[in-house]
Amino acid sequence: GQNIDQPTEMTATEGAIVQINCTYQTSGFNGLFWYQQHAGEAPTFLSYNVLDGLEEKGRFSSFLSRSKGYSYLLLKELQMKDSASYLCAVSWAAGNKLTFGGGTRVLVKP
Amino acid sequence: DAGITQSPRHKVTETGTPVTLRCHQTENHRYMYWYRQDPGHGLRLIHYSYGVKDTDKGEVSDGYSVSRSKTEDFLLTLESATSSQTSVYFCAISGETEAFFGQGTRLTVV
Numbered sequence: 001g002q003n004i005d006q007p008t009e010m011t012a013t014e015g016a017i018v019q020i021n022c023t024y025q026t027s028g029f030n031g032l033f034w035y036q037q038h039a040g041e042a043p044t045f046l047s048y049n050v051l052d053g054l055e056e057k058g059r060f061s062s063f064l065s066r067s068k069g070y071s072y073l074l075l076k077e078l079q080m081k082d083s084a085s086y087l088c089a090v091s092w093a094a095g096n097k098l099t100f101g102g103g104t105r106v107l108v109k110p
Numbered sequence: 111d112a113g114i115t116q117s118p119r120h121k122v123t124e125t126g127t128p129v130t131l132r133c134h135q136t137e138n139h140r141y142m143y144w145y146r147q148d149p150g151h152g153l154r155l156i157h158y159s160y161g162v163k164d165t166d167k168g169e170v171s172d173g174y175s176v177s178r179s180k181t182e183d184f185l186l187t188l189e190s191a192t193s194s195q196t197s198v199y200f201c202a203i204s205g206e207t208e209a210f211f212g213q214g215t216r217l218t219v220v
Binding site for chain 2: 035087097098101
């Protein structure tokens with residue numbers, strides 16, 4: 001089975017940094033995805049981590065520790081348009097089963 | 111954007127009728143998924159496929175069936191629609207290091 005946890009909501013100020021944590025318990029771990037989803041829209045792919053460490057992509061970075069079952073998404077220089085839900089998803093098992101956490105709603109305030 | 115298309119985008123159907131949703135990809139990805147998204151529940155996996163004619167159940171598969179007769183198409187069928195199946199349905203495709211979503215299908219069962 002699998003269990004994926006992330007905070008429900010976070011609030012941050014424009015220009016600041018926010019870190020969204022995701023913890024997981026799963027068997028047959030393949031990798032971990034992060035997505036952004038604006039209200040009423042489809043999720044959009046942000047990052048994929050398979051090895052331990054930090055992956056940086058512009059203002060967004062994602063970190064993975066497989067031994068701790070832990071990942072975080074770091075959003076720097078926050079902009080109003082970053083207000084959205086951020087979804088953590090784990091790929092696991094031989095068939096690349098993809099299971100999502102409940103999502104973290106981030107509100108960016110001026 | 112990844113080549114993934116869902117049809118229809120919106121559908122209203124009556125309780126007890128069968129409904130089929132289609133997901134079509136042009137990326138030749140091996141893995142395809144069907145999710146539903148409801149307020150308070152996040153994205154929940156219905157069924158997924160790891161190859162032509164290779165499918166498996168997700169966490170909320172009751173009342174749904176799928177078929178994948180060719181790489182590019184993954185069909186989701188509601189055998190006999192119920193009001194509890196009113197939801198937004200997303201299809202996703204995945205390669206080894208990325209996964210993308212379709213635009214979603216908003217299904218209302220009345």
